[in-house]
Amino acid sequence: MPKQLNLLWLQSGGCGGCTMSLLNAEQPNIFDAFKNSHINLLWHASLSANPSNNFTQIIDDITSNKIQLDILCVEGAAVTGPDGTGGFHMVSGMDIPMMTLIEQLAQKSRYTLAIGSCTAYGGMTRSNKNQTDVKGLQYIAEQKGGLLGSDYLSKSDMPVINIAGCPAHPEWILHTIQAIALDKFDTNEIDTVQRPKFYTEHLAHHACPKNEYYEYKASAAKPGQAGCLMENLGCKATQAAADCNIRLWNGYGSCPKAGYACINCTAPGFEEPGHAFCQTPKLAGIPIGLPTDMPKAWFIALSSLSKAATPERIKTNARSETIKISPDMAKNKVNAKTKK
């Protein structure tokens, strides 16, 4: 029988949404996925049968090396306030700060996974001056360090694996765990801010169904309109490292597909964009946050060219809730014009 991998899941300064997202996993569901990968769930507060007195026993067994902790999943930022005491989040029934427990277990785990952007970088709980002094496990926003320090390596010589996203997609979490179980996950698999490359080597923009509107910068001005959300409504999909529009959420969805902006929730510091989330900041009428690796002058030149060339169909539909001119109507119109 293949070796069982022990997984323990802790929750701290987050919202529990990544666990909810994980329960959305399909083909297979989370319990079957764990079973198939020989994952033994030592503890997850939302799912475990264990009566609570088993929890302290499990912790003791890990810290005294009686049980090997293969995978430590932490969901939620480490709360270090007030004044570095961690008193804003005490472990129920144990009377120690959760941050201390995370530190202890991270010294024992073979792999340490930060589930969601708060755990990775602080996330929404860090926003607005970080009043509860939360830290990501190895970052505070873009700054390296975090709770465990920039030099931290788990027992397998890996830094924290940041499964960033708000929430994380169920497959981003499961595929990382499954790859670890197959011994296929090493430092080559993570990007510069320690996220699994398999989902961050794409942009959220890739496969966006609004791509034709984007090509012509035919933009929606208000929520509900069909056009591209980048110029006015705050969409950062052209900068956001994630495969949302390829992989899709809950079978069918993505933020732009439902008509609202990608807010780049997989990025460190997404919670403080420096502007209203759904409003594109502009300088002299030109959006500030352009695609990361495109020279600005080229972008502006191409945009003005494509805007000038925008077909009537796209211009009209972009500012409408329903398709006013369908491609076949447009084609007939052009044919009629040519015949004249």
Add this chain to the structure above:
Amino acid sequence: MTRKISLGPLNRVEGDLDIQLSLDENEQYIESAQVKSTLYRGFENLLTGKAVMDALAITPRVCGICSISQSVAAAKAIADFAQIPMAANGQRVTNILLASEMVADILTHFYLFFMPDFANPAYSNKAWSEEINVNFTAVSGNQHGAMLKARAEFLHVMGILAGKWPHSMVFQPGGVSKTVSMSEQLKLLGIIANFKSYLEQVVFGDKLETISNIANQAELENWQQSHPFNHSNFSMFLGISQSLNLPGFGASSGQLLAFPAFEQENSHYYQGGAFLDNQVQALATNNIIEHHKFAKLYGEQSSPVNGFTQPDINKADAYTWCKAPRYNSKVMETGSLARQFINGDSLAQSLVSNTGTNIHNRMVLRLVELAKLTLQIERWIKDIEPKNTFCNQVELPKEGQGIGLSEAARGSLGHWMTVENGKISNYQLVAPTSWNFSPRDNQGVSGALEQSLAKLPYQSEQDKQMLQHIIRSFDPCMLCTVH
């Protein structure tokens, strides 16, 4: 000398929960209980100084379990502040999404949180023990795979209409940012059709219409008698409930609160109100005051209209981060039972007037609500008019206040927002479990759960297990509670 026992960390609830019991000197029964919420994030303060519409990005992240209800309350608070009506299609889509979150929650709660407590050695002498172990043991129970599959496929509704779940920003004060085509409408009906067959075959073993039409306690008992224990998961629950006398446990004060929810043209699907002094009264939100005495927060008390949340970690006597909300100074219970009772639902009225608030009634009414809401979701989908607008556009004033009320799966949720110079200057939210799991108020009166645990025996393993059933019968969400 009383002995104090901690039940924490209490698993299979949403978020961090500890409960401290004080036993009598002979350690035979519980003298009193203290419900402790152990995580403070200060979400209300994260909104101060932000743009008004940012509430739609920040508040869903209060809670990944009740994310849509937070979004709905925020959108309503902004709509109230800006005084704009919601487009009819926007109402329908919002209602479908909020109801879908509730439906998914009821399933998660029943299968993953509540039922596994009966797969426990304390019940090894019961005739149903083995069957329940096989079906409902946490993580490995036979029922979980089918439930998770049905739930995930049902939540494709979220993929189509909300983009993702949790943490969608489709919700707008004037409606939703998603428009729905006729083809999507038909796809949604297909998803519901599949989900209905799971509910009818596995959960209830009967047509949803039949379950929804059970009109009183006698009809429920007739239904139970005409179906064997292992007919469906619903009949298994009814059998266990009878065997353990679950109607006899978990009573709260019986004062009930519900906010209006699921706005339809000129009406609400749930009208909301307060059940006090044996009558349902119209809701008046200015009756809501939050008491701070036993919360590790500054101040004595505050109204959510101009409330404040500032940590005071060393405050004497304080034992939780949760404030104690009171309505007309009274302890209230909120949730599925409360909103159906207040809405005049005949089964809820019959059950509650016969046996009060208890584990059995909370669970039965939650499951029946699952059937009713699923049918209602189907109606709302059919009502969508793809050619009409989904979102009224909004002009925001620079100053003012807005109140956003809704129901979440667990009960009444309210957001109170103040805007100055175009920015949010104060934001307060009062969540369902803040009511149900509140600490003592400034008069020393316990909240609903603390009341329902006091004076219970604490000797046998079955006594101890009963506490777990009572606690989970409220379906607590600790993340919303403190926020």
